[in-house]
Amino acid sequence: MQVVSLRSDAHTDAEPVSGRKSSGVDSAAAMIEIDHVSQRFQTSGKQSHLALSDINLTIEDGAFVSILGPSGCGKSTLLYIVGGFVQPTDGVAKVKGKAITGPGPDRGPVFQEFALFPWKNVLGNVMYGLRQQGVKRAEAEARGRKLLEMVGLKGYENFYPKELSGGMKQRVAIARTLAYDPAVLLMDEPFGALDAHTRTRLQNDLLDIWDRQRKTVLFVTHSVEEAVYLSDKVIVMSRSPGSIKQIVDIDLPRPRKRADLLLDARFQKYIVDIEKMIDDGGKDHL
């Protein structure tokens, strides 16, 4: 299958992406700052649940950062806070030095639940963001088709979400977010429902896009291998309350080739080490 990549000539605003770095002052390199953020949820029966406890984190502009951790440790919640969908009960989250007060097109989410628009067909879903932002139909459509080809859904343009499999929905959701070219991608287990082959292919495509456009990516996954393969930094979280257990810098050369890495002892060691960290966390709660 030919992999069509998303070239920067497909959209005119590719330049500001590289120009971004010079815009800030002293926090020039920090894209996302999370400062003493806690999140408490009211649960039924007048109780409350501390989903995130005192999270501190700085993500540099153009960094690829993955979050690993047991189910329920607050990974999605952290992503929602950066997205501006949830206001933290404590602390501040900032993007480009400005406190986050709500969602914006600079941060594009890919939700665990896809959240496609069921009344729009596949192409309509992918074009949606561009159309809302006033991009002409022909232009939005051309870009939409290109993205669908990239995620391997050429020929499915006229299908409705109810007619797609889980993995296909996920790919539409990814294309829909990439379409409006956010500087930050917030991806919540985006490859979770994919078969191994498509998963590998989309991992490579994502690395490709990231390589060319240097988006900042915050990527939640349950696969240690995927996290190590893709990331500059892996954040390992633990549960009850959700907190950062450890941050691991992944010091592997780029561009990365999966075939080479699988044989690389350093790659294997990262995976073993991180798996152990998660395991230890697991024991605490059993």
Next chain:
Amino acid sequence: MTVRGVLKTLSPLFACIGLLCVWQIASLRLDTESSPTALEAIKAIPSILGDKGSLLNILDSIRRMAIGLVLAVMFAIPLGLLMGRIKAVAAFFNPLMMIIYPVPKAALMPIIMLWMGVGDVSKILVIFLGVSLPIIYHAFQGSKAVEEKMLWSGAAMGMSAPMRMLRIVLPAALPEILTGCRTGLVLALITMITSEMIARQSGAGNILFNSLDMAQYDTVFAMILIIGAMGIVFDAAFEKLRLSLVRWSQPRDDMPLSFT
């Protein structure tokens, strides 16, 4: 089309013919003056529809019904959608609706007539009241059920709150809204006839009761047939429209519950 397909399409017709046959046999056995046979009733239909006065009366009824229905739709859909998304709006209107909902709207007719006379305004108002509540209710349910992540996706695309309401909540809730509208359409017909039976001045309901007063029983039954046919035609037409608008949401093999 398969034999089964043909049978499925024609099944409503068979149901009609069956009912008419039962009626025919029953009235022949009863043989009283106040129960004309189905054939006699059907024979009376052309003379009603051929009479200019009666026809104008019936068209007048339809006009009032359409105005009441359209006004209700324009009022109820936005209100229901807002109630589903904004807690304060729901908190304000919910108790109000709880009180109004169980009151038969036709029972308000005498008061409304007292204030507004027996003309169009009273009748349209009653239709409006009768139709609004189910549509508000369904729009509310549909709007409440819209997946939050869908709205978040819209917000991340830079859509403002009113835009999200119009471009996400409305289409997402459309199947539910149209279910409400279908109920509303039938209720509009019912309220229309009822209002004309109370404010005896013009309309299909008035013809029906006048002929009852004058003991023209074949006309009475013919009118019932005409009104019933109107309901069936309106409902079937609306169902066609509804299906074409929400085909994206239909389960693959839906139970047919209508004349499609």
